[in-house]
Amino acid sequence: MSKKKKIIVQKFGGTSVATAEKIKKAAQRAIDEFKRGKQVVMVASARGKQTDELIADAMELNPNPPKREMDQLLSTGEQQTVSLVAMAIEAMGFKAISLTGAQVGMVTDSVHTKARIKSIDAGRIKKHLNAGNIVIVAGFQGIDENENITTLGRGGSDTSAVALAAALKADTCDIYTDVDGVYTTDPRIFKKAVKLEQISYDEVLEMASLGAGVLHGRSIEFGKKYDVTIHVRSSLSGKKGTLITHEVPKMEGILVSGATIEKKLAKVSMIGVSNKPGNAAKVFAHLAKAKVSVNDIIQTEVSKQKANISFTVSKNDFNDTKKAVEKIKGKVGCDNVFYRDDIAEVSIIGVGMRTHYGVANMMFSTLAKGKINIDSITTSEIRISCIVDKGQAEKALNSICKVFELDKPVNKRSYVK
Amino acid sequence: MSKKKKIIVQKFGGTSVATAEKIKKAAQRAIDEFKRGKQVVMVASARGKQTDELIADAMELNPNPPKREMDQLLSTGEQQTVSLVAMAIEAMGFKAISLTGAQVGMVTDSVHTKARIKSIDAGRIKKHLNAGNIVIVAGFQGIDENENITTLGRGGSDTSAVALAAALKADTCDIYTDVDGVYTTDPRIFKKAVKLEQISYDEVLEMASLGAGVLHGRSIEFGKKYDVTIHVRSSLSGKKGTLITHEVPKMEGILVSGATIEKKLAKVSMIGVSNKPGNAAKVFAHLAKAKVSVNDIIQTEVSKQKANISFTVSKNDFNDTKKAVEKIKGKVGCDNVFYRDDIAEVSIIGVGMRTHYGVANMMFSTLAKGKINIDSITTSEIRISCIVDKGQAEKALNSICKVFELDKPVNKRSYVK
Numbered sequence: 001m002s003k004k005k006k007i008i009v010q011k012f013g014g015t016s017v018a019t020a021e022k023i024k025k026a027a028q029r030a031i032d033e034f035k036r037g038k039q040v041v042m043v044a045s046a047r048g049k050q051t052d053e054l055i056a057d058a059m060e061l062n063p064n065p066p067k068r069e070m071d072q073l074l075s076t077g078e079q080q081t082v083s084l085v086a087m088a089i090e091a092m093g094f095k096a097i098s099l100t101g102a103q104v105g106m107v108t109d110s111v112h113t114k115a116r117i118k119s120i121d122a123g124r125i126k127k128h129l130n131a132g133n134i135v136i137v138a139g140f141q142g143i144d145e146n147e148n149i150t151t152l153g154r155g156g157s158d159t160s161a162v163a164l165a166a167a168l169k170a171d172t173c174d175i176y177t178d179v180d181g182v183y184t185t186d187p188r189i190f191k192k193a194v195k196l197e198q199i200s201y202d203e204v205l206e207m208a209s210l211g212a213g214v215l216h217g218r219s220i221e222f223g224k225k226y227d228v229t230i231h232v233r234s235s236l237s238g239k240k241g242t243l244i245t246h247e248v249p250k251m252e253g254i255l256v257s258g259a260t261i262e263k264k265l266a267k268v269s270m271i272g273v274s275n276k277p278g279n280a281a282k283v284f285a286h287l288a289k290a291k292v293s294v295n296d297i298i299q300t301e302v303s304k305q306k307a308n309i310s311f312t313v314s315k316n317d318f319n320d321t322k323k324a325v326e327k328i329k330g331k332v333g334c335d336n337v338f339y340r341d342d343i344a345e346v347s348i349i350g351v352g353m354r355t356h357y358g359v360a361n362m363m364f365s366t367l368a369k370g371k372i373n374i375d376s377i378t379t380s381e382i383r384i385s386c387i388v389d390k391g392q393a394e395k396a397l398n399s400i401c402k403v404f405e406l407d408k409p410v411n412k413r414s415y416v417k
Numbered sequence: 418m419s420k421k422k423k424i425i426v427q428k429f430g431g432t433s434v435a436t437a438e439k440i441k442k443a444a445q446r447a448i449d450e451f452k453r454g455k456q457v458v459m460v461a462s463a464r465g466k467q468t469d470e471l472i473a474d475a476m477e478l479n480p481n482p483p484k485r486e487m488d489q490l491l492s493t494g495e496q497q498t499v500s501l502v503a504m505a506i507e508a509m510g511f512k513a514i515s516l517t518g519a520q521v522g523m524v525t526d527s528v529h530t531k532a533r534i535k536s537i538d539a540g541r542i543k544k545h546l547n548a549g550n551i552v553i554v555a556g557f558q559g560i561d562e563n564e565n566i567t568t569l570g571r572g573g574s575d576t577s578a579v580a581l582a583a584a585l586k587a588d589t590c591d592i593y594t595d596v597d598g599v600y601t602t603d604p605r606i607f608k609k610a611v612k613l614e615q616i617s618y619d620e621v622l623e624m625a626s627l628g629a630g631v632l633h634g635r636s637i638e639f640g641k642k643y644d645v646t647i648h649v650r651s652s653l654s655g656k657k658g659t660l661i662t663h664e665v666p667k668m669e670g671i672l673v674s675g676a677t678i679e680k681k682l683a684k685v686s687m688i689g690v691s692n693k694p695g696n697a698a699k700v701f702a703h704l705a706k707a708k709v710s711v712n713d714i715i716q717t718e719v720s721k722q723k724a725n726i727s728f729t730v731s732k733n734d735f736n737d738t739k740k741a742v743e744k745i746k747g748k749v750g751c752d753n754v755f756y757r758d759d760i761a762e763v764s765i766i767g768v769g770m771r772t773h774y775g776v777a778n779m780m781f782s783t784l785a786k787g788k789i790n791i792d793s794i795t796t797s798e799i800r801i802s803c804i805v806d807k808g809q810a811e812k813a814l815n816s817i818c819k820v821f822e823l824d825k826p827v828n829k830r831s832y833v834k
Binding site: 020023024054057058060061062063064065066068069070072073075076079080082083084086087088090091096097098100102103147148149 | 437440441471474475477478479480481482483485486487489490492493496497499500501503504505507508513514515517519520564565566
């Protein structure tokens, strides 16, 4: 038997396969890895704006289309891409085969439009790989146990790719995209932001949930769970991007890996809520019923009788939130409610926080020096977030980036040992 | 148990589902039959010019795309249509479910781009019908035993529909199209052509092979084999169209059901071929190798040593034919070859010919009266075809139509008992 070849999974998003030229470039990247002696599995999304166009076609016929049929419709976008990529690879003289979610045995639950992967039949792909094929798999889609086509939700191709990498025990999962990696922060705001060479799953998860939009959150959870090295890199250049991996010892010295800013935020402060068991639960159950997704919650006891509850929501949900709160406030004995949508959240993220004291203080004193008022603070084990006035948010982010030296590669920061 | 409901299959071609408006109309036709108490299975093609667009996308990447990938690509067109139709039906307040070829268990052989149906899992569709759904099935496509997507060739949706009707023992298979039925002849040439109420499978098969382009030939073979009544009708009006059925006794009185004209024809006459066994086979094997499809063949013995072989081919194949004949003629001792592409074939078709004498004579004397020279004649049991000068072909068709009264409904013709 020949030596076992390494497997690589490459994922190309919609913009990276939008035209015939781009499809040829993606095909070439697969061929390059194949020539290096690897077995190559490519995962592709629908071309360009195609998913949006199909959604528009559907809405014209039914403003509230059945989700099963939506999945049946949208899954065609990826199916078209993978067959076209296979044709391109064949035209370049290499063997290729495209597979849909069903053909690859990507079994999911039956929650249409946001299904979760239950199992993958790695044997089917391996058979094609061992026959010398580059295998191109339709991202974003699967099939449930009754052969209904399902989709994994927007950005689900990332999850398909990482899940395949896990099932195939791939060496790495390359995510080709239109940025060249994960940055310390948003370069549109902090001009000197630098690309990170490496970052941990947990840090990216915190950044993703704070709106940095790096990768589909579930793909990172998959990577973490199954130990898949994810390489976020540019489809335009051949340069190394950012590796997303498990936490490695050297990361602990890096106090702060990145900083984020979230502007599409609104805040609700319910003052003097009756301090009875179950009142907070009542409020949030009511909001859940109104399909409002609540972010950070702060509850403080003001007296034995009264507590203040405040929380943030996405600005898109602000109107629904207000309606829901106005209905519930009387039932929980709330004295008064304040609404704010002139706020933003500035956060720092880093696994180093776990073992270093003083990070919070560095952040707060930096904001104080800049005369930036902190409305409220929430933290997790590896994150500190401050709500500030929206008008001061970019200034806040910039000053934090400077003090934590997010304009420098990790090994050149003064505080890193 | 409730009384067993009748099943109807309705097929809508690409032009009948090209826009949202047309999809809604098709949906309404399904709902109309459903309201009449029938179980409805709809078969749909890809919308409008979509298949052509996908082929163009493929050609841009690979001028000779692998057929498996072509099927993977093209099958998405029908999948989109059926999910959209299901959405439209749901929006109108009725239950619907769309199924791909794979989901419907339409198993074919593995001859990509022109696969043949091997079996259909009627149980799956019946389950959905019995749950009160209108079932919309993607036409044109199937799946082979290794889960590769296959297609049945252009026009294959007709075959899908009739095959489903056979598997479901449907009451009838309605083929909705942009003409309102099968005509006695081409109304663009014989203005007074009339729509036939009924015609036999064999007659339509002869007409289809003579270029009348009524229906996909294999769909009619299926209908004949499994005794499915096919109703060709207009998607624009609600009017009755033409029923294609087994031969019924009354058809025997109808001497001639229809007449056709085929202009895209060329003729080759090989004179003085050595009269040795195997020489004709040599010629046609050579043509087959050149991928030329030969129509009618006439071989006549001129002497013990020599024979003449003449045959017709599609005009599209004329150049390839000439090249092939020039190569082979020396090897079969052929004295001379004449090529003609200024000819056309005029034919009459009717199961009544089987039991009536004099039909051929009526045709030939009509042409003689019109001073139309007959180059050659071929016949089948239910067809007589004459090769004539192209310039005289339309005149020939008109005079034949008049004498066989193809401008009158069947029961008003003077020769019909």
